[in-house]
Amino acid sequence: MSSPRSPVFEALLPTPLGPMVALASDAALECLHFADQPHPPALSHLSASRLPALFLSSGSSPAARVLQATSQWLDSYFAGENPSASLVAVGSPASTVAQAVFSHLAAIPLGQTTTYQALAHEVEVSTGKPTSARGVASVLAHNPVLLLRPCHRVVASSGALSGYAGGVKRKRELLTLERTWAGLA
Incomplete structure (x- = not known):
């Protein structure tokens, strides 16, 4: 997971099963969960700034690229293409x-x-x-x-x-x- 000081950005990504919230640092996707799930992941150490859709589509920061890759992965997944999870850098678990x-x-x-x-x-x-x-x-x-x-x-x-x-x-x-x-x- 990213450190408390790492900038983290949030995007709401549409899927056929409902919108998903994605949180990304410059290094990796830190969180991806359904917006309406009753118990979202406990990531109190992350303080996210919401990204406007325009920034997500045209942004060139590392975090924007992670979110763009996540959005593309979701599109491919829901198109039945079985994309490799390695296409998106994901934060590493601690244990x-x-x-x-x-x-x-x-x-x-x-x-x-x-x-x-x-x-x-x-x-x-x-x-x-x-x-x-x-x-x-x-x-x-x-x-x-x-x-x-x-x-x-x-x-x-x-x-x-x-x-x-x-x-x-x-x-x-x-x-x-x-x-x-x-x-x-």
Whole structure:
């Protein structure tokens, strides 16, 4: 995450599932969440200045470029193009376990899911640190960058949809869209 003194800029980006708030520093996308989600990420260390749409489309600052890349990524994603998350620089999580969770999360293919338990096992094997399904769920619950870190692809062991910051309805819609795009529906 950026330091408290780093300038952070905010943009409201339209998507078919509702507008998303994007916060970017000069170095990376720090946050991407749905504007109406009940519990936005706790990023009290960030103090954002809202960017007008004109600045976002024509700005040349590093933060504007991060927000432009995010907007383009979202457009490609919702067009079913499966863009690489590496097209947008994303702030790094602080803990080794969170880094491992997000790394394994990125490997879940479009249109597919895994369980919290299976993800915990993968993280435990790769880090050598005991990791529980609840620990993984906690990391994902605090994921400040929705969609680019596709936590919506993680489901309960029973297959039930639960625990998505953007809401279970959106989680279902995202998984349905992705399955269609991947030819699995």
